[in-house]
Every structure is written in C-alpha cells, then in structure tokens.
Amino acid sequence: MKLVLKNSKLIAFFLMAIIYVGCSEDVVELPKMTAGFTYTLNENKGTVEFINISENATTYSWDFGDEIPVVPASTSLEVNPIKSYMNGTYTVILKAMNAAGAISYFEDIIVINMPLPLGLPMTFDNDNVNYSATAFDGVAYEVVENPAPGGSNDVASMVASITNSGAAYEGLFFELQTVIDLTTNNTIRMNFWSDAAVSILLKLEQGTAFKEVPVNHTGSGWEELQFTFTTSASYSKLVVFVDPTGTKGGTFYMDDIVQVSLGDAPVITLIGDASIRLAQGDPYTEQGATASDTEDGDVTSTIVIGGDTVDTNTLGTYAVTYMVIDSDGNTTVTARNVQVIAPGVCDVDEAQSVSAADLNVTMASAVTIIEDGATFQIIDNPDFDNAINTSCKVGKVTKQGVAAWDNIQLNLNAKLDFNSNSGLKIKVWSARPNTAVLIKLEEIGNQGNSKEIGTMTTSVTSGWEELTYAVGSGESNKFNKVVIFFDLNANNTSTYYFDDLKLYGDGSGTGTGGGGNTIGGGDGCAGTTTCPAAPAGELLFNGNFEACDCDWQLLDAVGSTISTSINNGGSKSGQIQGRAGVAVGLKQERLGVGTIQPNTTYTVTYDIKASGAFGEGGVFKAFTFSEPAEGTNSGATLHTLTAATTSMSSNWERKSYEFTTPAGAAQVAGGLSFLIEIVNSTANATINIDNVVLKIK
Template sequence: MKNLKFLFVSILLVFVATTSCESDEDTDLGAAIEAPSGLDVIFNITQDNSGLVTISPSGVNVSSFEVFFADGTGESEVLALGQNAERMYAEGSYPVRVVATNLNGDTTELTKNLDVSFRAPENLVITVTESSVSNFGVSVSATADFETAFEVTFGEDPALAPVAFMEGDTVDYDYNGTGTYTITVTALSGGAATTETTEVVMIVDPVSLPLDFESTTLNYNLINFESAVSIIANPDISSGNDSASVVSIEKTGTQTFGGVVVPLSAPIDFSGPQNLRMKTWSPMPVGTKVTIKLENVDGSIASADYEAFTTVSSEWETLFFDTAGLDTTQPFSRFVVFFDLGAAPTGDVNYFDDIELAEGPPILLPLDFEDPNRIYNIGTNNGGFSIVANPVPDVVNSSSTVLQFDRNATGPNNFALVAIVVDQPVVFNSNTSFTLKVYSPRAGLPVWLKVERIGNGGLFQEVTSVTTTVANGWEELTFNSFTGNTTNDLRNIVIFFDPLQATSAPETIYIDDLIKIN
C-alpha cells in the first residue's frame, strides 16, 4: 500500500510541473508578436469592362484582413492571409479600407483609392440586312470587344429612344416610307467610354415577284398599249381573290393586240420555280385565252407567248402558265399581259392580280388528280399514298387517275389518314356539303372528312358519320351537317379511314373527285 501511494504522488507532481512549464512559454510568445505592418493592397481590374475587381491585401505579422469595399453598400469581407476578394464595381473612385489583425488582436489599417474606368469598346462591327417579311424593314446586329451592351437608332424619328440590345441579338425595324436613313450603333463600355459607327441605308419599294399591286407608296409604272389600264379596288372580293387592289384592262381602238407591260425593278430570279401563275377575272366566255410573255428592260429580248384559258366567267380563278423552253439566263424584267390576244376588242373589262413564280397549277377544289402538272402537298398517317391510274374504272368513276392510300395493319385509334393542302381556303356555310368517290375493299368502312386550319387542327369543320356500303367497287359518299369551331382559313383537307378500329391486315383504298357543294 505504501508503494502505491508514493507512485500516485510522483505522477501528480510531474503533471503539475509540466503544465506550469507550458504556460510560461505561451506567455513569452504572445509578448513577442508585433503589430501588423507593411500593409499594401493590389487591385486587379478585369479587362472586359465588366467591373470585376480582384482585391489582394498583403502585410507582415498578419493573421487576417478585413476589406471594406467602400461601394456604398457598407459591406466588407474577412480574408485569411494569402486570400483575395472579388467585387463588381461601377465606373468611379472608391476609398477601399483594409484592416489587418495579428494573433493578439492588434490591428493596423490602410486606405487606398480604387479607380475603375472602362476602356472604350474596340473592333465594333455592325451588320444590317434587309427584312425577309417587309420591303421597308431592316435587321441590325453588332459585335465588339470590351463592350457591355449596344444601342441603335434608325435615323427616322429623332424623338425615338435608342433600342438597347446585346451581342448575339438582332433588332428589327420597319420604316414608315422610302428614303435614305442613317443607322447609328453605339457600343457601351459600362461607363462613360463608348464607340460609335453608322451605316447609311436606302429604303425602296421594289416591284418584284410575287406581284400583288397592294403597295400604296409604289409607282408600278404600268405601260398600256391599245388599251385602257389602271389599278383599282377589287370589284369582286371573294375566296378566289381577297386582295384589295387589282389591275383593270380593256382593249380599245381597233387593234387585236391591246395589252399592258408590267415592269419590275430587277431581272426575275429563276433559281427556284420557273413557271408562272396569275389570278384573272373575265366576263368573257369560258375558254377565253390569256397570254403572258417576258421581256428585258427595253423589250429587245422577248420570250415566247405562254397561254392559259379561263374555266369560269365573271369569277376569280388562278391560271397556270407552263414556261417550258424558257431561256432563264436572259435578264427578263417585265411582263406583258394580253386578254383574248388576236381577237377584236369587245368592250369587256378584264382584271388580273397576283403574278408569281410557281412549280405547278394551284391545288384547288374539286380535287380530281387528273392534271399531271399539279404538285400536291400531301401528308399521311399510318399509311402511304400514290397517284395512280384508276385500277377499276366503272360507271361511278371513269376517271383516268385517282389517289391510292395503302393503310397499314394497325391497332385501334390509329387515325389512318391522308391530308391534302389546298391553296385557297374552303368557305363553309350552313348548307355546305361534299361528295367523294371511294373504292373500298370492304363495305362498312367509316370515312371521316375534316377541313382544318394549317398548323392548328383544333380549328376545323368535320363530318364523322359516313360509311361505305360497297365492297370492291366505286361509290360516291356525301358529307354534310358539318360541325366545328371555325369557318375561316381552312386549307388542310384530311380524310380518315376507319380511324378508331384495328385492322389485322393491310388494305388499299382509292379516292377521287372531292367536290364541294354550296
């Protein structure tokens, strides 16, 4: 027992002695620490006019720094030795204060002015392009180095505020009239420094295709010969032509070749379609000849005559002129239009409008698939289509050409369909009906007819209750009592084949002669 007590006392004494020794050493080290000195702060301003500043304090005998940003926020940041702070500044001068602290809590501080000034933007390049949707429109974009944003004015209205935009943006502007205007683009630095450049643009209203005679600022310079010609209000606004303005022409005198020259501002671009379409209205008998030919600017080079024949009287229709053989390398820049060329004047007043280049004739009702020049815009679902020779002509349908729809074997709710876009909106009233010739491999095939707005199938007129009664033979179905939620701008004709039921095997269906009644 005595030995144990002695050992315990010895250990206790050693512990106390050791503790006492360490305490003395700490007191000596604290007394040796000097106050912070040699303070400095370096400002590194990012050279992109963003205002980002890196603040790097330094000093001797420092354990931490507190940086007071002096930017009006009252904010500061504590940094360990070797750390730095980042801060966004506007252009200006700022008395940044740095307080250094040592391990004893002693402090020393330094105030140093931070001067932030942005460099003027460099390499400013502006791009001005013609609008794709307006003869009076332009689109402006810009790039530059060291810019933070851009502003643009268009030189038309001095009271109009500049439009701000960023690099990568495009600003569109439509002028109110023709003229010469100065577009000014200013590159901003984020501060007072700016860089500016200008570009002069001439806004003109060119006479070019498609030609609709609707401009109120343009002089079309129509040249009449042996005729009376003028641009007038459309005398028969209808689904065939809802334009406000058209050209009126009447042969006068005794000559048979009365017509009109329609000049263009530049030669026709034949890099795309090369055939022509034009809307006409004539009170003359069905089959009246309408002639177009092309000439260069002075008429010294002329094409052959291209002819089309009216199919209605006292109604608007779109005629197609097949220009096969046309030398498209010639600088043709004007049209010559004749009605009833070669026949004596009759006193009839004819009208024309909307001259355009086109691949083929317009796609219009009725749809009979007989014209090989027509280029159809057709889509399908759960099947494919082709325009083929009538496989089974009979008394119901003796047409030469029909549309074939090959329906896949599908599950229910398959919505097998063919959709055909027409160029002229289908007009509906309370009495509108359609007939359609159908050749089905089975009786009892439900056929739906829907006419909808392009791009929005939720706006439509539709009939869903017509069913075939003949297998392997042509029959004519009638669609009436349409239901829907609009009668405007309906150009997508959709025909469904048994859309709710499954078929275990593929089947081929033919359709022809879609005719609108009323």
C-alpha cells in the first residue's frame, strides 16, 4: 500500500506542475518502471500460474517460450496469465510498458518435469516415467544401459534386463496406468535380445478375459518381435515370460514396446493366386498377417489354419492352408505355397552430407536428428531387394502418439539454395496405405519464418518409393531446418522408414512456394514464370494453371500433372488420372490467412471435364477446409462440395458450390484450403479442371 500512495503523490505532483507551470521547460520524471514476475508450478499437471510483480507498468505482453504452440496460446496480454506446458525447458519473457511508451523486459527459465503415466509405448528412456515391474518366481528385473547395441536396436539407450533363475513360468508384469486398447491396434511390437533361441510369451490381463501370444526368438541378438492378438478388448496388465514352460536361465533384454495396427505388421505379398514369396530370414507372421493381393489390390487378413510349418531360414516351398478375409469381410479358405527364396545383397550407402550446399542424408553415418514426438534411429534396411532403394542403412521413425504434429527435424549449417537446386527428394517406406508425407522448411530460432513445400501421398504400400518436392527460387537463402511429418494429424504410434533426403536439380526445373517465386522446366513450363498473386476479390492463386504448378500441390507423383494440351481458355489445365486403390489429387492450402471470416458464406466455381470411365468403386471428390492456425491442436473443418460423383460429362461444364465457415474465429485463423481428387478409379479415367475461383459470396 505504501507503494501505491507513493505513486499517487508523484502523479498528483506531475499534474500540478502541468497546470501551474504551463509551457515551462521544467522536466518531470515519471516513476521508474521495471518488469518482473514470479510463478507457482503444479508439478503433476504442468500448469504454471504467473504472478506479475512489475512496477509502474500499464500493459503487458507475455511470450511463454513454446517452440510449437499449444493450447492455451504461446502469448498473452493478461496481467497474471495461467499456462499449461508439456515437459521441457522454456524461457518466458515478460514485456512491460507504461503510458509514455517506456519498455522493460524480464525473463526466467521454467523447467517442467511432470511424472508421466506408465503405458505403451514403453522405451525405458523417459526419466519422467516409473518403469517399475513386479518380478515373480525367481526373475530379477532392472533398467540398464543397452549392453549390446546392434540388430534391431543399435542405439545406446536404456533397456529392461530380465534374468531367469531357471524355473518354469517365472516372469514379470507391468501394472499400466494407460490401458492397452486393442480395438484398432491389435499388435504389440518389441525389440528383444537373446543369445540363444527362446520363446517369449506376452500375456494381457485385467480385461474381459486374458489373452496370450507366444513368439519365437532365433537367438541372434536384438530382434524385432510382433505379438498379434485376436481380440478388441482393453487390458491394464502386461505380463512377460521368457521360456515360459522350460527352465532356461540367463539374462535377456527388451526395449521399445509399442502398440501398432495390423497394417504395420510384416506384409506378405500373394503372388497371383498360388504362393507367398519371402526372402530368406524375412519375418513371417502366421497369425493375423496382412496380405496385398497383386491381382485385385485387395488388402486382406490371413490366418493359417493348416499345412506345413514355415521356416524362413530354410530355402524351399511350404504348402499352407489359409483362411483369407478380404477387405469387404468375405471369408474363404484357400491353399497357398510359401516360397522362401535367397535374399539379395544390399548396396553400401553413398557418403552422407548434412551440409546445406550438397544435402544428401544417406544414413551411411550417424546424423543428429531432433525428435519432436517421434523417435529416430538408423537401422538395417528391412526391404532392400527392390529397384528403388537397395542401400544397407535407412532411417526409422516411430511416432509416439504425443500429438498430431509428431515429427523429426534436421538442422543444417547454412540456408538452402534453390537458385542452384530445384527442390528436395526423399525415399519413404510405409505399411500404411496412402501415407501423407509433409516436408516443411524453417529458419532455426525463427519458427515464424517457415514454408510447407508440399504434402505427397504414398502410392506404394509396404514398399519403397521416391517423393519429389519442387521448391521455387524465391525460397532461396531463407531456411536452414528441414522438418518431416508422417501422417500429420494422425495421432498414432506407427513406424515409417526414409532414406536419401537430398537436393536435386540445377534450379531450372518447376518449383512452388508462393507469390513471387520463379519456376520453369518441362511440361510446357520452360522459361521464367512468376507465380501470380490471387486476382482481386479472390483467394485462390493460379486458378487457370497458366503458371504451371505455382502454388498447386500435385498430390501424386504419377497421376497429378499440369496438362499443356487440354484447357478451357488459355493453354493449360490441372489434370488428375485415376489409379486403383489410390487418391490422386490437386490442392492449394491455407489461402487468405488472416482475412477469412467466421460464419460467412464463400463460393467455389470451376470448369471440369472427364474422359474414360471411373470404374467400379471409383469416385470424384471436391472439398474445402476451414483451417485453424498452424501448430494448434484443433483439426480443420471439412466442407464437402461433392464426395460421391461416379461419372461426369466429357465436355467442359461450369460447377458452382457454396459453403459456410464455422462460427469460431480460431477455426478459420489458418485460412481456407481447396482439394479435388479421384479415389480408387481405373487408370482410364482422367479429369481436367480449369478456371478455379474461390471467393466470398
């Protein structure tokens, strides 16, 4: 209270001086202003209540130090804000100001170290998780450093040590605080170490009825094991037995226990209608495996119900009887041969460079990757016997289900040059059909300076393919960080592989990247073309495609193109060609950021024509999306323009649609996006689109 009275007297004196002195040149000093704060921390919830102790200030601006914004926002104008953090270290800056415009800053470092619940994934590396287990009937358990990196677990990390005394049915169990729900992800995967062949039994308890699955280990050190359960129940107790019915003593290790979908299991390829082909030593799942039928593209589940026991370490042909469940739920019993063939030989990786001048990440040596909700490690290429990626080492990325934007990041020593390079290429492998792979470029220390250079969707399931991201010269010398998202907005714990992230071209090819960029290259796009701004009153750039793929994302490397022979005025149009089992499309993202109004009607119009039949199951779709601000935890709002069009005219038609944005300002803070696509169509179907206009009604 003394401070308040003191300040009041000073202000009164200042006002009297103005009244009685008038235009006197006497200088009246305002009270000294200082910024400052203290805080209280809820260590169990990560919630910080800031207490503002600034003196003689009138307004405040807080920067909470989030690298990626979360809810609540990363900034605040409140006097005493409350902020919820994830675990980490944050530099919080308070900017205090007075009426005369004077500014004072105060900063402090806050460390959030919340205890986290025990559940899957279980890595044994998080200091905030208590990995205690209950050992019984002679087993000794502890968490130790990986004693023998190699095989499927070649990183130095913490692992679980299990020492058997030699008694039957000795084991250990974890009481989980986060239950295992097998509704959609019915497979548990782990790395396990043993120097002798042994059986491992995984048992789930404290659910509707216990379930257990045994898997054999060959004794070759670290191996990746998969346990697939035939139930959709939930469990809160995980029990592990090593050599459950025997008396094998000794020490074993396990690590990286994660829950995955059946689609992430090793994929068995059905060759025609007769046989399954496996390379010698390949994993082979006899219960609940997935199969991709090369005849009709169906993804099926298969269960062995009879026949020979398959030994993938021995070359030969095995006769097996399968129950095959196709994608429509139809069940058939069929006889198939399992052919175990000699594997190929991987190629030694090219020399690796993480320099911005000649970027080429080949995994030939260690590389520093920033893990942001996803783990990274260099492993042996699990699929090198192919024409796309025969290298011996690849990068393995496993999302941890932390947030929708789980990603990995690579810092470079300088900023990327897209005057001398045309863009980036990357080879990817995913067991998930139509995996979206987004690459974003950022400036280190300035996340506001960033550019999403495109999202490509994989067209190959459980196989390698190379994705190409063209970047315009206007993005040169801006970015020195590469961020890779697999299946952005899919909050899963799936595993993906990538390799050969590198620069390509000489800067003369087609590029994208926003207004003012220079492009050129093939498909009638040679020469220099400047990406146009949106026409007055419109939101969508280059709706007539005359600047080639400026600002358009070509969502499929094969089917999405710019046609230079078909148009409805001008000389070009956007073109998508169907492919069975694949979505092929064109997209523009986050248009009109900062100008889109909530609860407002917008219109989309375009010219469109088709050639060729879509085929059974093939449909054309068109959507817009109201986008939240980038990095928030909110999803986009889908506006369906048309979702089930099975045929259209072979002559140009003008289509027009209306949609209304959601009511909340935060729901449109990231602008509007537009997408057209053909899904699961025949290769004979082609759609051309031209003169696209998106604007407020």
